[in-house]
Amino acid sequence: MDKRRLRTALGRFTTGVTIVSTVGEGGQWAGLTVSSFSSLSLEPPLVLWSLRLESPSLAAFEHNPRFAVNVLGEAQIGLSRRFASSHEHRFGEGEWVLGGHGAPVLNDAVAVFECETVSRQDAGDHRLYIGRVLHFTEHAHAPLLYRSGHYHQLGEVI
Ligand SMILES: Cc1cc2nc3c(=O)[nH]c(=O)nc-3n(C[C@H](O)[C@H](O)[C@H](O)COP(=O)(O)O)c2cc1C
Numbered sequence: 001m002d003k004r005r006l007r008t009a010l011g012r013f014t015t016g017v018t019i020v021s022t023v024g025e026g027g028q029w030a031g032l033t034v035s036s037f038s039s040l041s042l043e044p045p046l047v048l049w050s051l052r053l054e055s056p057s058l059a060a061f062e063h064n065p066r067f068a069v070n071v072l073g074e075a076q077i078g079l080s081r082r083f084a085s086s087h088e089h090r091f092g093e094g095e096w097v098l099g100g101h102g103a104p105v106l107n108d109a110v111a112v113f114e115c116e117t118v119s120r121q122d123a124g125d126h127r128l129y130i131g132r133v134l135h136f137t138e139h140a141h142a143p144l145l146y147r148s149g150h151y152h153q154l155g156e157v158i
Pocket of ligand 1: 017031032033034035036037050051052054055056057080083084085086146
C-alpha cells in the first residue's frame with residue numbers, strides 16, 4: 001500500500017477540530033488537538049476519539065476516566081495550533097475552567113462534551129477511547145474545519 005496516497009485520501013475526509021482535555025495524576029491539566037472525535041450512540045450517549053499510543057498525554061487519560069471534548073470555532077485556530085504543538089503551557093491561551101465533571105472546559109467552545117471513559121481498545125498505533133456523555137453545552141458559533149492538512153471555514157448550506 002502506498003502510505004503517502006493513503007494519507008492524502010484520508011485527508012480528503014473533512015472534520016471538525018476539538019481539544020480533548022483531562023486532569024493528570026499530579027493534578028496537572030493535559031490536552032491535545034483531536035480530529036478523530038466522532039459521535040457513536042445516542043442511547044446510551046457515547047462518543048469516541050483516538051490517541052497516538054506514543055503520546056506523552058496518554059498517562060493522564062489512563063489515570064483519569066473523565067475527559068472533555070471541546071469543539072473549536074473558526075476563531076480558535078490559534079488554540080488548535082497551540083494544542084498540536086510542543087508548547088509547554090498549552091492552557092495559557094483561552095478561557096479554561098475546571099468543569100463540573102472533573103476535566104478542563106473551554107468557555108466559548110462551539111460545544112463541550114464532558115465524558116467518562118467506558119471502553120478503550122488499542123488499534124494499530126492509536127488507543128481508541130469510548131466515552132459516555134455526562135453533560136454537554138453548545139452554541140451556534142461557526143466551527144473550525146480541517147481538511148488535507150489545512151484549516152477551513154464552513155461554506156454555504158446546499
Ligand atoms: C487538526 C489536527 C487533528 C489531530 N488529531 C489527532 C487525533 O485525533 N489523535 C491524536 O493522537 N493526535 C492528533 N493530532 C496531533 C496532536 O494534536 C499533536 O501530536 C499533539 O502534539 C499531541 O499532544 P501530545 O504531545 O501531548 O501527545 C491532531 C493534530 C491536528 C493539527
